Amino acid sequence: MTIETGIELRNHCSYRTGGKAEFYAAVKTDIDLAEALRFAADRKLEITVLGGGYNVLISDRGVKGLVIDTTGLNSHTVISGTEVYAGAGVIIDELAGKTAEIGLCGMEEMSGIPGCVGGAVKMNAGAFSTEIKDIAVHVDMMDFDGRRYRVSNADAGFGYRKAEGLKGIVLGAMFGLKQGSAEDIKNKRADILAKRAEKQPLHLPSCGSVFKRPEGNYAGTLIEKCGLKGFSIGGAQVAEKHANFILNTGNATADDIYRLIKHVQDTVEKETGVRLEREVRFIGFEE
Template sequence: MGDNAVFSDMVSILGEDSVARNVSMKEYTSIRTGGEARYLAEPATTEEVIKILQYLRENRQNFYVMGNGTNLVFPDSGYDGVVIRIGSKLSRIGHEGNRIMAQAGASLAAVSNMALDAGLKGFEFASGIPGTIGGAVAMNAGAYDGEMSHVVAETLCVDDKGRLIRLKGKEHAFGYRKSRIQTDGLVVLEVTLELTPGDKSCIKRRMEDFNGRRREKQPLNMPSAGSVFKRPEGYYAGQLIQECGLKGYTIGGAQVSDKHCGFIVNLGNATSQDVLDLIRYVRKTVYEKTGILLEPEVRIIGGEL
């Protein structure tokens, strides 16, 4: 299929304000690296997500579903296909009783603020994670002893055949930073959380405490994709990296943060290749010195380490 046909078909499904060509992924990822996606599509309704997925599958077009891009590294050569961004255009949030219902593109910060307003506790852990709730379910994101698996009651998803399915609790097959969403190639449309009533001032204090700890320990003033590696059992990745003498180690524009060695920061002009080379170097060094092989938590599109 010709380029123009794909573009105009997508415009007819999503409208012209929601499809763009040759979009730099630097602008859409928190680490600010990567080349251009051939197309970026931003559906504004769940029906549009279903339709665009169906269209792309029927026409055998490559696609990649992203949220807020806070855990992603796109190749410098770009992405030869359609990046579907489920973000602020699909971010309605509501609540009823102890439940919060959010569209997949709602930010975790907005959902935690809604929980606070509703006097519901159990979601404070997520308030400082910079992603969407859809991305957080896919990753089973977590912090400060909380994780999505503790609070997700159900999700509405599109499966790899384009069918709508509802998953409840254990059906998500949550593990450490993984879920069935990723293994089965599902796209999250809506998430329902089950929380518990709590005292608003306690909820607020916990959110402030967690966010204060982040500001103190993490290099939040620099572009990054958060913790690069999963926590190896019994250790902390950042601590191992620091003990191996890699604090501040730099390749090109990518640096092991001197504030938190688990983060790789973009000094301003990093390429994705710099980031990948640094990830490889850190992994190799830590393995040689400790025998522990660090597994990446960040998602490297189109690449293996």
């Protein structure tokens, strides 16, 4: 495993924005990961962990320290009965497709969520009525000192788009699914994918929903009520199709997107009294 310098993070962020990583390690095994962590510890470097980069906004000024790309931790998918173990780098939608194919039910509502198992577990990703917390049995982790440990579902601290009990890097997770009819599950998956394509602006780079759902309301509804659909700063625009999506219409900088997120938050708060909480994670910004 080589530690690289000067890697453009725009190629690792679904917004297609972001500067360079000071140091960058694309790890493929636990051994690579432990080596990368030692490199960072020896130099007292800050560590940033990346999966597919579908829920992050990376600063144009780049990221100091070591960026660890975990998408290569994908060699491991083991299906035994109704239990499915997947490495952190396995693509969550591919896993949903594979489990549907063999008649395992539980992941089909995750169909179409971009990104990898590690990011999905860390974010407690979810859609429709399923979240990772509903199907995870345990999560294998490596702490920042390079020690492996296992966390049960109950200790993972799963909450709305967070898993506060998971400290360090997700290596993989065991999911407990149920036996079902492959045909029904595949039909449901197809239905979910069609709903996503109908409701979401998938033709331009975004991070999906920018804000979490506020209690008793929808972020998109509040944003729309404030007349912000279509509002833009530079190349960043509030999507017409779904107001909780902010799109890179072609030449947006991370700063354009950052400023638009703040503008939406401030406007919605001023006009409705609700302070929207971000779902997207900022990397390399001073907050």
